[in-house]
Amino acid sequence: MAKAERASARLNTPGSRRRFELPRFELDRDAFGQFAEGFARFMGTARFLAWMTVIVIVWVLWNVPAGPDRPRFDDYPFIFLTLVLSLQASYAAPLILLAQNRQEGRDRVGLDADRAQNDQNRADMDFLAREIASLRNSVGELATRDYVRSELRAELRTMLAELEAEDARTALGDHGPRPGPRDGDHRSRPSQRDDHR
Incomplete structure (x- = not known):
């Protein structure tokens, strides 16, 4: 019974052993990211595929056994080539993923900026719509x-x-007296008639 209690006490308490930690390398993230993007960009070109094809063809022709005196560096045909291609693929995949992650981060920043710009444009359009409505109301009164x-x-x-x-x-002649009678005036004729009488 005492052994069981000691065993449970050991399981309940954390151990004093240290964990193994990998050494940390201080790398410039931007420089390494630019290298990864350049490498991924180069691997996606026709030049890379052409050089890879040439290297594989030379490797195969050099290591195909054609005679006992012909020099070759791969005693086991194509095993070393397979190892080299696997090593290249194992390094290329993380570099391509790193380049894609950086591109995704840039796209996210661009989308956030576009979203903020769209929100600002929507707010501006709402403000302008309210101003136009108030102008219509005031123009109706003008x-x-x-x-x-x-x-x-x-x-x-x-x-x-x-x-x-x-x-x-x-x-x-309602505005004050007029100066004397004029020749040819129709009012002066009756007075002349009165004089003749």
């Missing part, structure tokens, strides 16, 4: 051009009528 023209025409007609009436009154 006098239109036709209304002002009709009022001016009515005022001009009134003024013209007043001027014509003033001219008529002036012609009839």
